[in-house]
Amino acid sequence: MDARGPAGGMPRRAFLAAALGGLAAVSLSSCTDGRPEPTSPPPIPTPDGSPSPTPGGVPRPLAFRRSRWSADPFVRGAVSFDSVGATPDLRRELGRPVEDRLVIAGEATSPEASGTVHGAYAEGLRAARGIAALAEPDDRIAVIGAGITGLAAARTLVDEGFEVVVIEASDHLGGRLLTVEDRGFDDPVVLGSPFVADGGSMRSVLADAGVATRPFAPVVGPRTPDGVAAAPSTAGWDVIASAQAWAVGQSSDVALATALVRSGAVPTSDEAGADGLSTQDWFVNALTSGVEPTTGASATRVSAKRFDPDLVWRPTSQVTSGWTGLIEQLADGLDIAGASAVTGIAVDDEGVSLRLDSGESLRTHRLVVTASIGVLRTDTITFDPPLPLLHQRAISTIGMGALDVVWLAFDEAFWRSTPDGSAEGEPNVLTLVGATPTVAAWLDLGVDPRRPVLVGLLAAEHARRVAELDDEAALEVVLEGLQPFVVEFGPAAD
Template sequence: MDARGPAGGMPRRAFLAATLGGLAVTLAACTDGGPTPTPTPTRTPAPSPTPSAGGVPAPEAFLRSRWSRDPFTRGAFSFEAVGSTPELRRALAEPIADRLVIAGEGTSSDAPGTVHGAYAEGVRAARTIADLADEGDRIAVIGAGIAGLAAARTLADAGHDVVVVEAGTSLGGRLRTVEDDAFGGPVVLGSVFASDGAELRPVLAEAGVATRPFTPNVQARTPDGVVAEPSPAGWEAIAIAQEWAAGNSADVSLTNALIRSGAVPISGEPGADGLSPRDWLVNAISTGVEPTTGAAPTRVSAKRFDADMVWRPTSRVVSGWSALIDRLADGLAIAGSSVVTTITVGDDGVGLRLDTGESLRMHRVIVTASVGVLKTDTITFDPPLPLLHQRAIGVLGMGASDVVWLAFDEPFWRADAAGATPTDGTSGDANVFTLVGATPTVAAWLDVGVDPRRPVLLGILAAEHARRLAELDDDDALAEVLASLEPFAPR
């Protein structure tokens, strides 16, 4: 597959003309190439091997995502903000003037915020637009993430004339995978989990995407590094708040429900272990609610938050997503580095204006921009989107969530580091590490070192911590995440 245009660096003017042949195209700028399936990562140079003041050794390698700073994603995934409903997501998916359909994980009422939800919505949008299309219609798909590629693949396989218009320089969107020998293989900078039994599962198998069972075994430690006996106090307080919210006519934030239900104030009196119910509530929020939603409890719907989704992954993608992206993109006409700024829907077609001044004329369009992008003025719709679509975009939240990957020489965080036994959910050893007794910078650390010779930790950043660290340069961000590892270092 070659989604980058012909060999030899065909200029963008010719690339668009070749892939969009027969369209009314006004070409302005000339730049080289289209998207490549996998971006080249920028990796922080290997730090000095001197251990930190807290006993955390310097990592051999460090990689991270910064989705909230990406102008083409504006966050990691949508979440159920106050006022969100499945009906709003379904409304956002409704066709507009029989010409335009919006799709992505944000339109999924069954699996929002998930890879399989995005894939299923791409397929759904393709079938919807195909039912509306006339023979010979030219169809554009805006966005080459999983939803956009699924839509384009479905349409192309059905014989439709389709082109993908991608703003970035790479394919796959938030399923970005990079190769780095320091980590012993692919590094996933987006979602690292896949759900069993979903529509996507057979597609992953067909594409050769390797997964490994992952059963979370969560361990909490105090700032002093002491393993804490788990307490249900925090989740019990959240359950009280949600029970109160369910009987309330208006939706409120989880924070509001905690207060109005009487679940908080909660005792700050420490027990024999030095931990209080308040500590465990902070732990439940910072290592459960926030990683699941990408948002603070002040923004999360008390009615819609699903506590059963906390630490419920079943499989981890160990080969990266590239094989799936390559398979979906194979043979498609893809115009990369093409930012759509205006979509004009008319009686006889849809006009697309690019940031370079180029114009495309299509019959139908599928838009797979994220909820975060739709909330901005990156894309102007003419006429404006219907009011219910606007309401859905305004109400749905876009969460901030990032990952940090660290490769170490020794697995110092394991109970028996000398044994160097992989703990990737295949044994009774802890493989998810959280902090209780203080608010963590990193919501949770996952032991994903499947090769004893390459111990690897994957950190989950969420909500405001994700946004704050995304603004830091690599050196400052690395210093903060290493400091958050101190409770898990040898003493």
């Protein structure tokens, strides 16, 4: 594999000169780097020694890993979502070629599968086909970004015979599908999505790359702040459905929060029902453990018309071996310039000029841009001339959600009713009802019941807040959120 960079021991400048030699590097003058440090993932050590209980009875984890995508300057979020005014047509418009020289691609340009791995992969293939149709046989092509979209595009173009270089801002491959090895976990730790929502469309791709998956059928288990198990209720979702039905009849899109108020769906009753919980309790649960982890955004930002409740905790496939096999297969043999952030893109009749954060410049004939919506909507990368108005509108309208994962390994599965999770209907998605949680949901993803693993999902403003904390402070916050799920082995409360 020729995916080289700082981790490979080759000095960044020497590597960049070598990788871009075939793409007519114009200037390799020495310049102070001044680039921001990526913050996802941070170097987090696995705790040593025997676990000890926290004041709330939650044992200390044997191992701890987390992502911080919203604080990463090269990503600035986790997934795109449909904010007010976002439509499939707008996403499709964002992916249209610019001056027959440049194509933007990523999960955000997928009209039907935004925010998914298979959507991101398919958009890489689409971008490659589109740019290849515009290119001359001897054209040189650059790809910005070594995530799954960029690598899929580059792999396809190289296989078609084009000269391609991939320019990656961070020092790792895979983008938001970053997988790391940690001695505290039996299996690879996926710091992006541990799921592939449509395994069918990628089944052969994953199999060829040796990526192992298993079915994951979500069983939601709500608990109250006192640790009492509650039967799931649709009361909160009924409130949201009422607001969405009202929104569909309006001439223009509004935020879900606006629809809830204007439709009269809220305020809801705070009178406790037979389960000791009110409609208000279940409504908050639907927002914080449903809407927010699905979109990475609060109801004040999510489109009332476009949000799809059917996407919340639907059956999917869990990637158990990590994404490394697929990423390495796509990257094999590619020229990849790591730790090299593009800061400027200039398009003219003859080609595309790129400016890097180091001050280096290069010239190419065509370009695929796979930077996230979170990056595109900042001035991290400037375009000359500016992108077409519809592209600009798409970038400013499509939202970028904040989602982070926290992986914890424990000696025992204190959250299960039986140690091995063999009880019928054992929940594998733990949520809090009756209070507003910091952790939107806890996923029981331990493949081996003898080595239990919980993955906490942080969403929206909670994800952004925790991303700014240091490791120890972040760990304390998430462990506090586990207190309601400490149970004695035996049947859960009715």
